[in-house]
Amino acid sequence: MSSNPRYANYQARVNVRRWLKAQGRPCWICRAFGRTGTIDYSLPAGHPYSFEVDELVPVSLGGSPTSRSNVDATHRCCNQWRGNKTVEQVLRMAGGTRSESTPPPTESVSGVTSGLLG
Ligand SMILES: [Zn+2]
Numbered sequence: 268m269s270s271n272p273r274y275a276n277y278q279a280r281v282n283v284r285r286w287l288k289a290q291g292r293p294c295w296i297c298r299a300f301g302r303t304g305t306i307d308y309s310l311p312a313g314h315p316y317s318f319e320v321d322e323l324v325p326v327s328l329g330g331s332p333t334s335r336s337n338v339d340a341t342h343r344c345c346n347q348w349r350g351n352k353t354v355e356q357v358l359r360m361a362g363g364t365r366s367e368s369t370p371p372p373t374e375s376v377s378g379v380t381s382g383l384l385g
Pocket of ligand 1: 295296304341342
C-alpha cells in the first residue's frame with residue numbers, strides 16, 4: 268500500500284472540487300488555446316468532456332492538490348492531453364495565458380463590436 272496524499276486529503280479535495288464547480292470554471296487549457304472551454308458539469312465522471320480538477324503544479328513536483336491557488340478546472344480529455352506538461356509548456360504551445368476568472372482577451376473577437384459587458 269502506498270500512501271497517496273490525494274486520499275489523505277480527501278475531504279479537502281472534495282471541497283476544492285466543489286469550489287471550482289460552484290464557479291462554473293471553464294477549462295483553463297481550452298482557454299489558453301483560445302477556446303471557450305465551457306465545461307458541462309453534469310457529465311458523468313469518466314466522460315471525455317467531464318470536469319476534472321487539475322493541479323497546476325503536479326503533486327509529484329510538490330504542488331498541493333487541495334490549495335485553491337494550485338488547482339483549476341479542466342476537461343478530462345484536456346487533462347489527459349496535458350499529462351505531465353508544466354503550465355508554462357502548455358501556455359507556450361498555446362501562445363496564451365491562464366486567466367483567473369477573467370473574460371477571454373478581446374483580441375479574439377474580430378470585427379465584432381464587443382458589447383458583452385455593456
Ligand atoms: Zn478543455
